Amino acid sequence: MKMGVLGSGMVAQGLSARLAELGHEIVIGTRDSDKLKGWQSSNQRVLIGSFAETAAHGEMIFNATNGAASLNALTMAGEENLADKILVDVSNTLDHSNGFPPSLTVFGKDSLAEQIQRAFPLAKVVKTLNTVTARVMTHPLEVANGDHHVFISANDVDAKSQVTDILRSFGWLHIFDLGDLSTARGTEAYLLLWVRLYGAMNTGMLNVKIMK
Amino acid sequence: MKMGVLGSGMVAQGLSARLAELGHEIVIGTRDSDKLKGWQSSNQRVLIGSFAETAAHGEMIFNATNGAASLNALTMAGEENLADKILVDVSNTLDHSNGFPPSLTVFGKDSLAEQIQRAFPLAKVVKTLNTVTARVMTHPLEVANGDHHVFISANDVDAKSQVTDILRSFGWLHIFDLGDLSTARGTEAYLLLWVRLYGAMNTGMLNVKIMK
Numbered sequence: 001m002k003m004g005v006l007g008s009g010m011v012a013q014g015l016s017a018r019l020a021e022l023g024h025e026i027v028i029g030t031r032d033s034d035k036l037k038g039w040q041s042s043n044q045r046v047l048i049g050s051f052a053e054t055a056a057h058g059e060m061i062f063n064a065t066n067g068a069a070s071l072n073a074l075t076m077a078g079e080e081n082l083a084d085k086i087l088v089d090v091s092n093t094l095d096h097s098n099g100f101p102p103s104l105t106v107f108g109k110d111s112l113a114e115q116i117q118r119a120f121p122l123a124k125v126v127k128t129l130n131t132v133t134a135r136v137m138t139h140p141l142e143v144a145n146g147d148h149h150v151f152i153s154a155n156d157v158d159a160k161s162q163v164t165d166i167l168r169s170f171g172w173l174h175i176f177d178l179g180d181l182s183t184a185r186g187t188e189a190y191l192l193l194w195v196r197l198y199g200a201m202n203t204g205m206l207n208v209k210i211m212k
Numbered sequence: 213m214k215m216g217v218l219g220s221g222m223v224a225q226g227l228s229a230r231l232a233e234l235g236h237e238i239v240i241g242t243r244d245s246d247k248l249k250g251w252q253s254s255n256q257r258v259l260i261g262s263f264a265e266t267a268a269h270g271e272m273i274f275n276a277t278n279g280a281a282s283l284n285a286l287t288m289a290g291e292e293n294l295a296d297k298i299l300v301d302v303s304n305t306l307d308h309s310n311g312f313p314p315s316l317t318v319f320g321k322d323s324l325a326e327q328i329q330r331a332f333p334l335a336k337v338v339k340t341l342n343t344v345t346a347r348v349m350t351h352p353l354e355v356a357n358g359d360h361h362v363f364i365s366a367n368d369v370d371a372k373s374q375v376t377d378i379l380r381s382f383g384w385l386h387i388f389d390l391g392d393l394s395t396a397r398g399t400e401a402y403l404l405l406w407v408r409l410y411g412a413m414n415t416g417m418l419n420v421k422i423m424k
Contacts (some may be wrong), residue, residue, distance in 0.1 A: 006333035095320075101394065108404065144423035158283070178408050182313065186405035192320065193398035196390050201424060208420040211356035212413060 002027070006051055006073055010134045011090060012064035015042075018138035020045040022169050029054025029077065033101040047073075049110050049156035055081035060088065060162070061123075063183035067093035068105055069110050071119055084158045089113045089184075090137065090164075096111025097128035101195055104188065113153065113184035127184035128152040128167065131194060133204035138170050138208050146173040153183040176210060213237070216270025218263055218285055220247050222346045223302060224276035225255075230350035232257040235379055241289065242265025245386065249322060267293035272374070273335075278318055279305035279324050282367045283331055295334035298371045300339040300378075301396075302349065304403050313407055316400065325365065325396035336371035339396035340364040340379065347415035350382050352419075357386040360419035365395040388422060 005016045008030035016028045020043065027049040030036055030174060036048050042188050047057075055061050057078035063075040070091050074082065093105040094111050106112050107139050113127040129137045150172050154160040157176050158175065167175050178186065220242040228240045229377050232255065239261045248260050267273055267289035276287040282303050286294065303319040305324050311325045315354055318324050325339040335355050342365060349416045352358050366372040372389065379387050390398065410416050 098321070101397065107319055107401075108307075108315035147424040155226045176409075176412070178412050183408045183411075185313065186408035189319075189401040189404035191311075192401035196398035197422060198392050199395075199420075200388070202424065206422060208424045209423050210409060210413075210418060211360040211421050212415065212418045 002059045003030055004049075004054035004056075005012055005064055006062065006077060007064035007066075009064070009066070011137065012062070014134040014138050015016050015062055015064055016046045016151045017043050018121045018170060025055045025057075027057040031073075031076075043100075045121065048135045052081060053078040060086045063087060063089045063091055063116065064124075065091060067091040068095070070112060073116060074116060074120060077181075078187065079120055079122070082120050085123060086162060087123040087125045088119065088163055089116055089125055089127050089177045092130050092147070093187060094191060094195075096191055101192070101199075104191065106184065107189060108111055108148050111182070111184040111188045112190070113181050117155070117181055124154070124156040125181055126152065126154040126156075126159050126163045127181060127187060128163060129188055131187050132207050136205060138206060140173070143207050144209075146171060148209040149176045151176045151183075152180045153181050153187065155181045174209070180197070214253070214269055214271045215239075216241055216261075216266035216273045217276055218274065219276035219278075220244070221276070221278070224274070226350050227302070228258045228345040229255050230330055230382060230390055237269075239266045239269040240368065240402070243285075243288075259315075263289040264293060270297065272298045272378075274300045275299060275303055275328065277303060277386045278306070279303040282324060286328060288373050291332055291334070294332050297335060298374060299328065299332065299335040299337050300338055300375055301340075302337050302344050303327055304400060305402060306407075307340055313404070313411075316403065319401060320397065323394070323396040323400045323404060325400070327392050335419060336366070336368040337393055338364065338366040338368075338371050338375045339399060340375060340395060343399050343402055344419050345411055348417060348419060352381045355417050355419050356421075358383060361386045362386045362419075362420040363388045363399045365379060365393050365399065367393045386421070390399055
């Protein structure tokens with residue numbers, strides 16, 4: 001599938017490399033292509049584009065920009081390039097402006113995922129993967145042989161199903177369907193626990209398993 | 213041990229009954245003792261007191277009041293009755309004023325646990341158990357045979373150790389020491405995910421296991 005990955009950080013790089021490895025045609029979108037030239041030299045299957053070129057290319061688009069910059073980046077990507085497409089939001093609104101521990105810029109009665117959906121009502125926003133570090137997103141078997149959960153939230157059932165297939169292709173064994181997009185409030189808030197688990201365990205190679 | 217449990221809801225009742233069953237001398241503290249008369253008739257080992265009587269009785273005190281009412285309840289309990297004692301805060305600040313899903317009244321850069329610690333600096337505040345429903349708090353083996361985690365946050369290492377012993381007496385097998393009291397920001401924020409897990413699973417008999 002043709003896919004666009006918006007962002008130039010570790011999450012965008014990791015997603016792009018893994019999706020390309022799985023045979024998808026990937027464009028990674030950035031404000032500043034120079035930032036990615038070095039990385040691309042060892043990931044030549046991934047093309048570099050502007051936000052708009054990346055979104056225009058993708059049948060499925062990943063938002064892997066910094067949460068605080070996501071709405072702006074998506075605006076630059078262009079509403080017309082997002083319309084009727086699946087927009088997978090993997091970002092978080094961690095606010096590091098006061099150092100550690102970070103807070104969140106969106107919280108409680110709203111979520112970044114819902115903000116994106118309201119700003120781009122024709123996109124089919126799916127929230128997932130934001131509860132794990134970049135490496136675990138794309139290589140879940142490296143934590144406890146995959147015995148842990150990723151969450152997925154979306155209003156569009158078919159979009160959720162297509163993204164679930166992508167998650168399985170990454171190796172995810174346990175995909176927890178939380179419900180509609182408002183459930184992203186829960187997974188985004190969880191980041192405040194995640195950063196403390198990271199602090200206590202001194203590694204980001206961790207996740208939660210839901211037990212009953 | 214002499215213990216006081218502040219609150220009259222399911223959490224306070226469950227903690228009081230379980231602690232009494234384990235041989236502790238329990239007073240449960242409420243604004244309105246009539247509310248607990250029926251419950252007490254089948255829990256006669258538990259005495260009913262005012263907030264102040266309950267705190268005065270306890271060598272260890274549990275805050276199981278509604279989070280929004282906790283600071284007021286603890287003020288009624290009396291600073292002098294809390295000084296130099298372990299104050300186990302198991303409450304959450306869920307705000308149901310706009311229906312489901314709830315938000316939180318304290319979030320991100322602060323936590324209820326820290327608010328309590330600041331208001332009662334001589335108390336040794338320990339945050340724990342707030343990430344599970346009342347029944348799981350005191351009977352953790354009823355979920356996945358105990359194969360899941362409870363978190364504990366506190367500034368006082370000895371207080372944390374004593375509360376860890378109480379948790380073990382309830383049956384907790386996996387007690388995750390998150391660090392100082394500010395880590396309660398993480399476990400309190402997690403409630404926004406918990407309510408969505410509850411919604412999706414249609415039961416509160418659930419918890420998370422930390423995997424690495």
